[in-house]
Amino acid sequence: MPVSDLAATGVEEFATPDGLEVLDQLCLTLLECLLITGDVQREVGLNLDELISGLGAIQHTARSAFRAASLLNQRAEMEAAWGDYLSRPKAVFARHHAAVRSGARKVRPREPAAALFDAVIDTAVPIDDGADLKASKPSCTSTTKVGRAYGNSTVYLGSGEFAQHCYSHLTTVERRRFESHRREAAALEDHLLEERAEQIARAAGLVRLEWQRKRQTDQAWLDTHTAWQH
Numbered sequence: 001m002p003v004s005d006l007a008a009t010g011v012e013e014f015a016t017p018d019g020l021e022v023l024d025q026l027c028l029t030l031l032e033c034l035l036i037t038g039d040v041q042r043e044v045g046l047n048l049d050e051l052i053s054g055l056g057a058i059q060h061t062a063r064s065a066f067r068a069a070s071l072l073n074q075r076a077e078m079e080a081a082w083g084d085y086l087s088r089p090k091a092v093f094a095r096h097h098a099a100v101r102s103g104a105r106k107v108r109p110r111e112p113a114a115a116l117f118d119a120v121i122d123t124a125v126p127i128d129d130g131a132d133l134k135a136s137k138p139s140c141t142s143t144t145k146v147g148r149a150y151g152n153s154t155v156y157l158g159s160g161e162f163a164q165h166c167y168s169h170l171t172t173v174e175r176r177r178f179e180s181h182r183r184e185a186a187a188l189e190d191h192l193l194e195e196r197a198e199q200i201a202r203a204a205g206l207v208r209l210e211w212q213r214k215r216q217t218d219q220a221w222l223d224t225h226t227a228w229q230h
């Protein structure tokens, strides 16, 4: 019986542990593809932006399928399907949300193992720009000729400190401190971005070794060695 007819026959929606594991591996392989594509640009003089964005989109879709399958695997309660066919991942999430709204227990979808790498990719670069101190941001103490305060916000000098003045009224000392803070912040950002690039390059290097090893040994289903002999 074709899989698409299963739902129509009233067979319970399901995802086996093995199925989930293979989907997890699919997500990991797509991450490997992305890492390799970024890395191979050092050796192949092509603009691979299209390939990278396509892989990024398909990676997103694959992770969504894994999460939806993990809900099926955990037997999350769902509202009845809208049609007789298998649900798309999006519909699984929506149907589970609907069931939760009617009182079902909320089940958290599992994250694929590849998502562990997000921590490396998405490292937020913490920048000391005083943005979280805005509430206490004082106004410039310089006054207009008529004695009215300008009301311009003062310049942030780093480490939680503000100057007494706005940018155009900075004293020489304040200006020096401001420039030095700006240089330090830029250097820190560069350093963190560099660190992230190194981590990505390291991961790509390991994936590459793995792929090269597979290329030598792995001929279980396709004889890749003869492909280049024609």
Ligand SMILES: [Zn+2]
Pocket: 140, 141, 142, 150, 152, 165, 166, 167, 168, 169
């Ligand atoms: Zn001012």
